[in-house]
Every structure is written in structure tokens, then in C-alpha cells.
Amino acid sequence: MAILPPATIGILGGGQLGRMTALAARSLGFGVQVLDPNPDCAARPVVDRVVVAAFSDPDGAAELARGCDVITIEIEQIAPAALEAAQRHAPVRPSASILRMVQDRARQKAWLASEGVPIGAYAVVESAEALADATRTLGASLFIKACEGGYDGRSQIRVGSGDDAASAFEALGRRRAVAEQGLSLAMELSVLVARRASGETRVFPLAVNHHERQVLSWSVMPGDVPPEIVGEAERLALHIAHALQLEGILAIEMFLLQDGRLLVNELAPRPHNSFHATELACPTSQFEQLVRAVCDLPLGAVEPARPAAIVNLFGDLWANGNTPHLERALGVSGTRLFLYGKGGARPGRKMGHLAAIGASPQEALERAQRAAALL
Numbered sequence: 001m002a003i004l005p006p007a008t009i010g011i012l013g014g015g016q017l018g019r020m021t022a023l024a025a026r027s028l029g030f031g032v033q034v035l036d037p038n039p040d041c042a043a044r045p046v047v048d049r050v051v052v053a054a055f056s057d058p059d060g061a062a063e064l065a066r067g068c069d070v071i072t073i074e075i076e077q078i079a080p081a082a083l084e085a086a087q088r089h090a091p092v093r094p095s096a097s098i099l100r101m102v103q104d105r106a107r108q109k110a111w112l113a114s115e116g117v118p119i120g121a122y123a124v125v126e127s128a129e130a131l132a133d134a135t136r137t138l139g140a141s142l143f144i145k146a147c148e149g150g151y152d153g154r155s156q157i158r159v160g161s162g163d164d165a166a167s168a169f170e171a172l173g174r175r176r177a178v179a180e181q182g183l184s185l186a187m188e189l190s191v192l193v194a195r196r197a198s199g200e201t202r203v204f205p206l207a208v209n210h211h212e213r214q215v216l217s218w219s220v221m222p223g224d225v226p227p228e229i230v231g232e233a234e235r236l237a238l239h240i241a242h243a244l245q246l247e248g249i250l251a252i253e254m255f256l257l258q259d260g261r262l263l264v265n266e267l268a269p270r271p272h273n274s275f276h277a278t279e280l281a282c283p284t285s286q287f288e289q290l291v292r293a294v295c296d297l298p299l300g301a302v303e304p305a306r307p308a309a310i311v312n313l314f315g316d317l318w319a320n321g322n323t324p325h326l327e328r329a330l331g332v333s334g335t336r337l338f339l340y341g342k343g344g345a346r347p348g349r350k351m352g353h354l355a356a357i358g359a360s361p362q363e364a365l366e367r368a369q370r371a372a373a374l375l
Contacts, residue, residue: 003069003295005029010068010090012061012082014041014050016340016350017074017271022046024287030295035064042340058085065089072248072294073270076102077149093197093247093294094269101244102267105147105178115243117236118263120255121181125169132165134179141182144168146175156214184258188265189223190274191254193237194289195246197296202289203234204282205305207274208361209253215348219274220309220365221281225256232262240267249290251275273312273350277364280336280357281308306357309365311372313352315345328374329354334364335371 009025011018014036022032022043033049034041044050049067053060056079065071065086072093083096102108106124113119123134125144135142140163146155155175159168169177188211192204208223209216225233237252244250251272253265271286279285284292284300292299317324330337339352354371358364 002297004297006031007069007295008033008048008067009291009294010034010064010071010086011043011047011074012055012064012071012078012086013074014038014043014047015074016042016342016352019043019046019340020276020338021072021074021271021287021290024285025291028288028291030291033064033067035060040343042342045341055079056082058082061086062089065092070294072290073099076268076270094250095245095247098244098246098269102269103148105145105266106176107147108267109178112240112264112267115240117240118261120183120263120265123179124176125179126176128166128169131159131169131177131179135159135165138179138181143180143182144172144177145180146172146177148176183255183263186256186258186260187223187225189225189229189233189254189256189262190219190251190272191233191237192249192251192272192275192278192286193241193246194249194293194299195241196293196299197247199242200299201238201241202284202299202302203237204275204278204286204289204302206230206233207277209274213348216273216312218309218311218365218368219277220307220361221275221277222305222307222361224361229256229262236262236264240264247296248293249286273310273353276310276338276353277308277355278302279338280355281305307359307361307364308355308357309361309368310353310355311368312350313339313354313372313375314347315349315351316347317375318345318351319347324375326375329371332356332367332371332374334358334367 008031011034014034019042032047035051051064061082062085125131140161142159188209205222207221209219251268275286335356356367
């Protein structure tokens with residue numbers, strides 16, 4: 001049954017994704033509350049209420065849900081007990097079962113494999129000896145990722161030829177991990193699918209992404225990708241969404257290999273950094289689509305899409321008391337600035353992004369990069 005304004009949407013997490021989702025919900029006439037351990041979280045200025053509690057706190061989650069008509073998320077690291085507590089008072093979308101699956105990389109990869117989704121070769125390692133075995137079976141070049149926790153490159157290390165497995169396992173904190181085979185990539189892609197309870201779906205145009213130090217640096221959409229790859233990516237996205245009985249949105253990170261194969265890397269059942277450009281590129285942004293999906297409202301159009309790109313802005317720009325030259329960046333035609341309202345800028349912390357449109361994806365990217373260089 002549709003949830004209509006002025007109903008209240010609760011968001012587990014009050015970071016920048018919660019902030020931008022709240023702004024979209026506001027435009028549709030909804031009330032918004034969030035749960036976050038930080039009383040001054042990024043979403044605070046744009047929501048009706050912040051429930052200050054840890055993501056592991058069932059009482060806090062229940063308190064949020066009691067005042068809301070539906071609950072969604074902006075971060076995966078919500079404890080199962082908190083999700084279950086919220087579920088007793090309001091529907092949680094996406095479901096707790098989806099969250100439990102994606103919270104553990106080994107569990108996620110096993111599920112993808114069971115669904116026939118193409119993924120890269122990997123091994124689950126729980127000791128230095130198991131990691132050494134993985135280097136022999138998968139090759140010397142590996143990405144080691146802790147099964148639980150970590151994002152934006154955290155809790156991940158790269159192992160190359162000659163590296164000591166025991167030292168690498170120690171550096172990861174001796175945690176259970178997934179060892180992924182190093183792959184020869186042509187490009188990194190992402191696809192975003194929305195699905196509501198009725199089964200209606202929409203797939204956003206593919207994004208092409210570039211990472212530096214394992215963190216997204218820029219993204220452009222629609223990506224310059226062969227049509228057959230676009231079709232395969234959309235097919236996989238829809239298959240995964242229906243298999244999960246998704247209610248919400250799901251970002252799927254993919255690898256296009258040099259040999260032409262398309263592999264799924266990871267799932268994120270929430271708004272995704274690589275789809276911030278949807279606010280300029282598409283008739284319906286990822287944030288509005290999330291609101292529509294979890295409220296079981298008709299999904300918005302994603303086409304026609306005009307070329308758009310984003311460049312992430314990190315705390316390094318504010319280092320040593322510096323003030324970025326935002327006015328210079330805004331002087332670049334077709335460019336918009338999004339700041340997240342975070343305090344405490346520090347190197348590597350996402351503080352905002354620049355977005356730009358263009359006549360082509362390349363022009364959009366060049367505009368966004370030119371604006372960023374002027375900061």
C-alpha cells in the first residue's frame with residue numbers, strides 16, 4: 001500500500017546520503033527523521049528530528065521507528081538487532097535479510113554465486129596460512145578485504161608478488177577476510193536499480209567510475225560503454241533485484257575485464273556515490289527514486305538522460321585552515337556544487353562534490369574536473 005505525504009520517513013544514518021535523501025523527501029512533502037550517533041550529523045539541519053543512538057542500539061532504532069511510517073537506510077552497518085527492533089514498529093525497506101547478506105562479503109559472494117551471477121575468483125581466509133594458500137591458488141596479486149565493516153578502501157589491503165602473507169594478515173587485524181584475485185580491468189562500472197513492493201523496476205543509465213587509493217574520485221554517466229555491455233549490466237541488475245525481492249534501490253559495482261567479461265564486484269542497497277550525477281542527468285534522482293520505492297509510489301523516469309559527471313571533494317582541500325576557492329569553481333558553466341555540511345574536514349574525508357553537465361560525457365567530466373582544479 002502506498003505511503004503518502006505528509007507521512008514520515010525514518011532513515012538509519014544521518015550522513016551525506018541521508019541528508020540528500022531527506023532533501024528529496026522534503027520536496028515530495030514527507031516528514032523525515034534520522035538515527036545517527038552524531039547529534040550534529042550532516043542531515044541534522046534538514047530533518048525534523050535526530051535520534052542520537054549507535055547503529056547497534058535496538059532501543060534507539062525502535063524509538064525512531066515508532067515515530068515513522070517507513071524506515072530505510074543510508075549505511076549498511078546497522079546491527080541485526082536494531083533492524084529487528086525497528087521492524088516491529090514500521091516496515092524496513094530494504095529488508096533486514098538483504099542487509100544481513102551484504103554486511104558480510106563472504107556471505108554476499110556466496111549468494112551471488114548461488115544466483116548464477118558472474119563474480120571474480122576469491123577465497124575466504126581466516127588465517128595467515130589460508131592467505132598464503134590463496135596466493136598459490138589465485139595468484140600473487142590479490143585484494144584482501146575484511147568480511148565485515150569497511151568502505152571507501154578501509155579494511156582493505158593489496159598483496160603483490162613477494163609480499164609476506166603473515167604480515168598482510170596482521171595488517172588487516174587478523175580478521176576473517178575475502179581474498180579476491182587481481183583482475184585485468186578495462187573499466188569500473190556501476191548500475192543502479194530501483195524496485196518497489198509491486199515489482200515495478202527502473203534501471204538508471206550506467207556510470208563509469210575512476211578510483212584513486214581505492215576511493216571514488218570521479219564518475220560520469222551515461223558511460224561510454226558498448227551497448228551489449230549495457231544490456232548485460234541491466235539484465236544482471238534486474239535479476240539481482242527480483243531475486244532479493246528488493247524494496248528500495250540497489251547499486252551494483254561491476255568490473256569490465258580486458259577480455260570483455262562483465263563481473264559483479266559488490267552490492268550496496270542504498271544511494272551510491274557514483275550516482276550523485278543523477279540529480280543533473282536524470283528526470284528522477286537516485287534520492288527521489290529511493291523515497292518513491294520505499295513508499296511504494298510509482299517510480300520516476302530515468303530517461304532521457306543527459307551527460308553529467310561528478311568529482312568528489314575531500315577534506316584535504318580544507319587542510320591547515322585553507323578555504324577552497326568555491327567561487328572559481330562555480331564560474332565554470334554548467335557546474336553545480338554540493339557540500340555535505342560536515343564539520344571536521346580531514347584528509348580523505350568526503351566533504352562534497354562538484355557536478356557538471358555537458359553535450360557529451362567527456363565534456364561533462366572535463367567541466368567537473370576543470371572546476372575542481374580551480375579550487
